[in-house]
Amino acid sequence: MTTSSQPGDREWWKEAVVYQIYPQSFNDSDGDGIGDIPGIVEKVDYLDDLGVDVVWLNPVYESPMADNGYDIADYRSIHPEYGTIDDWERLLEELHDRDIRLIMDLVVNHTSDEHEWFQRSRQGDPEYDDYYYWREGDPEEPPNNWESFFGGPAWSWDDEREAWYLHLFDEKQPDLNWRNPDVRDDIFDMMTWWLDKGIDGFRMDVINLISKTEGLPDGETGTPATGTEHFVDGPRLGEYLTEMDERVLSNYDVLTVGEMAGGMTAEDAEPYVGRDGPLSMIIHFEHVHADVGEDGKWDIIDLDLDELRSSLHDWQTAMVEDGWNCLYLDNHDQPRAVSRFGDDGQFREESAKMLATFLFTLQGTPFVFQGQEIGMTNTTFGDPEKIRDVESENFLEAALERGESFEDVRPLLEARSRDNARTPMQWDDSEYAGFTDGEPWIHVNDNYTEINVEAARAEDDSIWHYYHDLIELREERDVFVYGDYELLAPDHDEVYAYRRTLGEEELVVVCNFFDGEPTVEFPVGQGDLLLGNYPDSTDGQDGSLELRPYEARIYER
CATH class of the missing domain: 3.20.20.80 (Glycosidases)
Incomplete structure (x- = not known):
């Protein structure tokens, strides 16, 4: 394609x-x-x-x-x-x-527990009472079964407020309650303050965790953490990001990079990027899971080139009409x-x-x-x-x-x-x-x-x-930057290859991901070698290429 x-x-x-x-x-x-x-x-x-x-x-x-x-x-x-x-x-x-x-x-998914907002919230200050997710109850039984991405329950008991607070990461990183419009006001004011100082954009940490399912129900057990269906890509994520864009980002010429935790696919990402989307591009994790087993990060498997290539090909094709990739x-x-x-x-x-x-x-x-x-x-x-x-x-x-x-x-x-x-x-x-x-x-x-x-x-x-x-x-x-993308040799076990074209310009890129010496059967067509990682790489010929361990070549036609 x-x-x-x-x-x-x-x-x-x-x-x-x-x-x-x-x-x-x-x-x-x-x-x-x-x-x-x-x-x-x-x-x-x-x-x-x-x-x-x-x-x-x-x-x-x-x-x-x-x-x-x-x-x-x-x-x-x-x-x-x-x-x-x-x-x-x-x-x-x-x-x-x-x-x-x-x-x-x-x-802005969370702050430190030493932030003034949290300190005042735990003290019951009415102005900051629901800046975070608090739940009363039995100090021995968390409000739900959600798990932290860092391991263990996603809830900690606070003796001062005598209630549980939510933290999807470390216990010193309580999650902000984005349902509260005052939280959003304070965050947008802070963003504007930095942009007015002259910065050129934001990389947004785990931005797709800011919306949680109403009622915070129990989740299904799974990886990377139990409950992800209730706090990854939540129901109001698009609403919050659109409001951020309308109130802050659209007023500046900026780069916005949204880190999307969990299993966001290229299809899922399309509403958030492009001409009408609030973000310039998304940091996703699909391709860096090509050597991750079913049990998550610490389950190490050999690199699956088919999975790596399939993931990146999906993003290359999905983002081209109205979007952009973070590589x-x-x-x-x-x-x-x-x-x-x-x-x-x-x-x-x-x-x-x-x-x-x-x-x-x-x-x-x-x-x-x-x-x-x-x-x-x-x-x-x-x-x-x-x-x-x-x-x-x-x-x-x-x-x-x-x-x-x-x-x-x-x-x-x-x-x-x-x-x-x-x-x-x-x-x-x-x-x-x-x-x-x-x-x-x-x-x-x-x-x-x-x-x-x-x-x-x-x-x-x-x-x-x-x-x-x-x-x-x-x-x-x-x-x-702007060239068309076409996948070549889509089923090769060791090589990821593709063509980039723009007008009369054409590049063919060939990357051997392993230490073998594979042959790639497709026409390069008398291409001139533009760049290679071996000093004696050769110009392309019609037919096949014989590659050395981890060899990469860029041909120009």
Whole structure:
């Protein structure tokens, strides 16, 4: 099937490359072991050299850091360990001076339990009484059987109010009650405050959890959490997002990226994106579940290329008429893609480049997570004391309660823990990878002496330069952005291949996802090799292509 994009509907965010910064682990300017905003300012020229167009900044708001900043205590203050609002304003200015835009993380499904709204709500302040979901009852029996995404009941008993409160994540992250119009007013006022300061949009954390079924009934047991049918894509989600768009977003030229937890499909997403939708694009999870078993995140299976290809093909075809795709493999919640979908040993460079080829040549906006551009890998946990991620801590605690040992589940943690993405950015081969002069808040990956920015930039054929070349190609050629998409070799066991066409421009992209040497039977047709991840890749000929492990080629016809 061939899909047809709409080149006439140009938007700056369609043509952009987004670079995600996890501030706690990016660059520490003051030696306290925690990355900070002045540290990001120090690296703005690096971002400019790489060629990115947008920075997505993970939360830098005031927070007790129960979930690394996704538990916000004050939406309009900067967390002291990250700096000050003046530091933030300097960062915005430095980015804008280089024509790099900034989008902020919007976390409004929940707050911290240390937020003033929750503190006043638990005290029974009439103005904030129902800002959250409170239920009275037996302190030994939660109001329903819903489960937290982090494990355990989604309810905690509060002794001060003598009632249960709902938290779909950590107990220090109580869910906001979006049914209350005052909650929506306060959130929309806060969003407007940030947009008036000059930011260029929002990445919206688990935004499809903000609507819950009336009455909060029991749910069916399942994964990833019991009750999801009552709090994922809830009944008033479209209404709330439309109101957000009408009252706030439509007044600005912004990029809005909605993270949709659960099993949102391309068909489900269509009402939320496009010309009449409230969002620019959606972060979905279908394709990153291609190596996840029936029991959820910690159930690891081999990569199912058919599932990966089928999912992405559905999104490519569904979004083309009136929508847009968010293209990602890495982020702060996912393990490192080169370890997960590639080979972080013998073929690390080849597989990292193959995954980059794949990321940049589908229809959509590519998102690059810090360190991805140098092929950073998953880490190791020789000691459970190294774990920092609350989700991983909860998983380990539950395993120990079942009688398992740390060594029993260590392989799962090393494959799936969010800490894999959160180890410090590897800038050079000095102590602590050049991230800090102090003791880092989380351990540095042992391979930093070989894998680091300084070494990558010094090597002409490195992963870093490959990313740089892809970014330049995407900027120069509209076919990368607005070209039609056509799936090729749809049943191949090892290769994902497709064609992109725009007018007389045509690209054929071929990606081998495994370490074998498959043959692909389809006509490339005397194509010129535009880019490949092996130095001696050849021009295309009619008939077949013989590929090497993790080989990727882009042909131009």
